[in-house]
Every structure is written in structure tokens, then in C-alpha cells.
Amino acid sequence: MMFMSAIPPLNGSNYGIWREKLEMALALSDNDLALTSPCPIEPMDQVRKENEADVAFATRRRKHAIVIMKYNLDHAKLDSSNHKCLIVIKSSIEDPIRGAIPKCTTATEYLKKVESHFTCSSKAYASTLIKRLVKEKYNGGGIREHILRMSNTSSNLKPMDMGLKDEFLVHLIFASLPKEYETFVVNYNLQPEKWDIEKLIAMCVQEEERLKSSHGDTINHVNSSKLQEKAPQNDHHQKFNNVKVDKDTCKWCKKKGHHQKD
Known part of the structure; x- marks a missing residue:
């Protein structure tokens, strides 16, 4: 569940990262057999050859039974993996997108349908x-x-x-x-x-x-201490700063006992 929760929902604009996280989650949870392995081919039934002895035919059938058993086991594993993959894939797609994708029997086919929707x-x-x-x-x-x-x-x-x-x-x-x-x-x-x-x-x-x-450790870096042009002071402010008055006299109201900054 931890791996599955890491898959971002497919919303139409994140197909690349969704596909990557999906494949990673299925691989780490050991459920990606249906995506990585081809479907096993069912062995053909044994037919007795002309003039074949009973012992030889029985021996071939015993060996064939082992092949049939292996096929059944592989097919069961693939079916289980395919079922889990389809559940995970569909649950990680938002409803409007999932509704537009036709039903498929295999996870590989379903992923191809999803991919075709996002080719453009x-x-x-x-x-x-x-x-x-x-x-x-x-x-x-x-x-x-x-x-x-x-x-x-x-x-x-x-x-x-x-x-x-x-x-x-x-x-x-x-x-x-x-x-x-x-x-x-x-x-x-x-x-x-x-x-x-x-x-x-x-x-x-x-x-x-x-x-x-x-270069004194300054390569490709802007010097933050670079001097910048000072904005011109307000004309009104400069006017009163240039007024000549007596000591301890305010330049604004011309009264003594305080300064303009106070």
C-alpha cells in the first residue's frame, strides 16, 4: 500500500511521471509480471504416433504432464498479476479519464489505450x-x-x-x-x-x-554590494534641507528648541 500511495493520480497533464511511478510501484510490490512477461503458450495435446509402443507413448505423456503443470502454474501467476495490475492502474486514474478508456482484458493492452490518449x-x-x-x-x-x-x-x-x-x-x-x-x-x-x-x-x-x-570566488555571481544609483530626493524635501537657519532652529517652522526631523 505504501508503494501504491506514491502513484500520483493521472489527471491529463502528468502522464510521464504517472507512468514512471506506476511501473516502479508495481515492480517494488512484485506485481509487474503481467507487464514484463509474455502470456505462456498452452502446450498441444500429445498424439500417439503410428506404430509407437505403449511404453514410449506413456513416457512421453508423463513428460508432457510436467509441461502442462508448469504452464498451469505460470498461467495462474500471470492471471493473478494481471488482475492486480488492472486494479492498481484503474484506481490511479481520475474518473473522467478512466471513463474514456475502453475495457481491456490485459493490463498491457489497457496501458496502450491510456498511452494512445496522451500521444499529443x-x-x-x-x-x-x-x-x-x-x-x-x-x-x-x-x-x-x-x-x-x-x-x-x-x-x-x-x-x-x-x-x-x-x-x-x-x-x-x-x-x-x-x-x-x-x-x-x-x-x-x-x-x-x-x-x-x-x-x-x-x-x-x-x-x-x-x-x-x-577570480576571488566571484565567478558567475552578482556582487550584492554593487552600488546602485540613489533615487533623487523630493524637491520639497531638498528645499527645506537647503534653508539656512540659526542653530537649534527648525527648518520647517522656523522656531527654536527643536529640529525638523523631530
């Missing part, structure tokens, strides 16, 4: 992810977190058969780095070795530390 949504989601990857820019906060964030965005494309190769993702990440990393990127392009994401993270973190030490 998946395309739109994939387009959003691709745009995010192309426009992503590093603005500080840790180069490791930036790379992992882009890598996670790329991994979300894989369930939709739009996964990016590591080599292409590496170049997208390089394109998202600021000008301080230009020499670092040029050096990578000049060497024959190709990096994977793990190697990229290690080398970028090393380069980030080098840049921080050479």
Missing part, C-alpha cells in the same frame, strides 16, 4: 523539454547542479523515444556555459576524447574551482 500531450511535453534544453543557461549556483538538471531534462525524453545521445547533450551543456568557460570548451573541442556526463561533471567542477580561485 507527450509531443507537446517533449517540445517543451527540448526548448528548455536549448535555452538553458548557467547563472551560478553550482556547475554540478546545472549539469544534473539538464541531464534530468534530457532523460525525461527517453520514455517518448526522443532521448538524446550523451555526446549531443555534452555540447548542449557546453553551449549553456558563460564566457568564462570559453577556453575550457575550446580545449575540449580540440582533443579527440569524447566525455560522458560523469566525466563532464568531474572536469567542469574542477574548472569551476579553478575559476573561483583566480
